[in-house]
Amino acid sequence: MKPRIVVTTHLPGDPIGLLREHPLGRDAEIIQLDEPRAPRHTDLLELVRGAHAILPHIPDRIDAEVMDAAGKDLRVIANYGAGYNNIDVEAARERGVVVTNTPDVLTEATADIAWLLILNAARGAFPANRDLREGNWTGWHPTQYIGRDLAGSTLLVVGMGRIGLAVARRALGWRMRILYCARSRKPEAELEPINATQVTLEQGLREADVVSLHCPLTEETRHLIDENRLDMMKPESILVNTARGPVIDEAALAVALQRGTIHAAGLDVFENEPQVHPDLLENDRAVLLPHIGSGSERTRRDMTAIAVDNLLQALAGGVPPNRVD
Numbered sequence: 001m002k003p004r005i006v007v008t009t010h011l012p013g014d015p016i017g018l019l020r021e022h023p024l025g026r027d028a029e030i031i032q033l034d035e036p037r038a039p040r041h042t043d044l045l046e047l048v049r050g051a052h053a054i055l056p057h058i059p060d061r062i063d064a065e066v067m068d069a070a071g072k073d074l075r076v077i078a079n080y081g082a083g084y085n086n087i088d089v090e091a092a093r094e095r096g097v098v099v100t101n102t103p104d105v106l107t108e109a110t111a112d113i114a115w116l117l118i119l120n121a122a123r124g125a126f127p128a129n130r131d132l133r134e135g136n137w138t139g140w141h142p143t144q145y146i147g148r149d150l151a152g153s154t155l156l157v158v159g160m161g162r163i164g165l166a167v168a169r170r171a172l173g174w175r176m177r178i179l180y181c182a183r184s185r186k187p188e189a190e191l192e193p194i195n196a197t198q199v200t201l202e203q204g205l206r207e208a209d210v211v212s213l214h215c216p217l218t219e220e221t222r223h224l225i226d227e228n229r230l231d232m233m234k235p236e237s238i239l240v241n242t243a244r245g246p247v248i249d250e251a252a253l254a255v256a257l258q259r260g261t262i263h264a265a266g267l268d269v270f271e272n273e274p275q276v277h278p279d280l281l282e283n284d285r286a287v288l289l290p291h292i293g294s295g296s297e298r299t300r301r302d303m304t305a306i307a308v309d310n311l312l313q314a315l316a317g318g319v320p321p322n323r324v325d
């Protein structure tokens with residue numbers, strides 16, 4: 001078999017070189033799109049035709065139609081990303097296609113960005129920085145640029161998985177009380193060092209000063225933070241999302257920030273990327289980043305190596321390390 005491998009975008013860390021190092025990749029037909037943007041869905045359907053393996057990234061929607069366009073030889077979809085809500089895992093299972101992701105390597109980088117958002121939302125650093133650069137800073141003044149203290153406050157982690165835990169660990173530096181909600185109880189060995197208490201989402205939202213979202217995007221978590229839940233939060237609280245945009249009802253958040261229902265929000269992800277709700281763009285209480293959670297050099301390189309390894313192991317008929325289905 002001469003496998004056809006489709007890589008849907010340019011990736012750091014030489015994916016083609018890594019594929020070619022493996023006997024299966026050496027003779028493979030490798031197609032890599034080198035566009036700065038994700039391919040349109042119609043182009044994706046063309047691109048994957050006859051593929052044995054697809055290495056997509058987060059903006060690629062790999063649904064049943066794409067799998068059927070690839071055809072009966074498709075063995076593996078090796079996603080570049082920890083989240084895999086862009087892939088219809090059920091459709092893959094029905095077709096006997098293996099789905100993999102790239103967790104772990106991006107945990108620390110993403111936790112750093114969650115904290116960057118928490119700190120900036122608490123202290124209003126982005127608008128202050130803009131004022132300074134635009135020549136609008138008039139000098140130090142006791143009533144200017146007043147933020148909120150984090151030390152000793154309460155953090156709610158929604159989704160105490162890899163990244164949630166890394167964010168909670170960092171909170172110890174601020175002597176924060178840590179609450180978390182998840183569907184299952186997490187191992188004592190992980191919780192004991194951070195002294196985390198499991199609560200219901202509603203209880204956590206009522207008590208927390210900082211709410212940080214780290215659950216995957218599923219049907220259950222879509223709009224998990226809606227108007228009703230935003231109303232439960234404290235007016236001085238901060239909401240941070242480095243998970244997936246649709247976990248928050250973005251329009252409801254824009255209204256909540258305008259009304260002062262919550263103090264500020266820090267967002268790395270959005271409902272309709274790359275679009276951002278216009279009211280959030282206008283609001284200084286919204287700290288906005290263009291989905292850079294995993295964006296450190298080493299992390300992005302390691303993600304490539306892991307995605308390639310998953311792809312090759314599945315193509316070889318083995319069980320890849322990061323199978324999600």
Ligand code: NAP
Pocket residue numbers: 082083084103104106107110158159160161162163164181182183184185214215216217220221242243244268269291292293294295
């Ligand atoms: P993970 O280790 O699988 O952790 C996710 C946690 O969410 C699990 O512990 C899970 O626990 C919990 N969870 C699932 N459904 C839940 C629900 N309905 N309510 C509350 N908790 C729920 O994943 P991870 O590596 O930490 O990554 C988390 C997410 O971050 C990914 O899915 C991805 O979308 C996102 N991410 C974003 C970036 C970025 O660039 N911004 C980078 C990496 C990852 P239970 O099953 O017990 O509920």
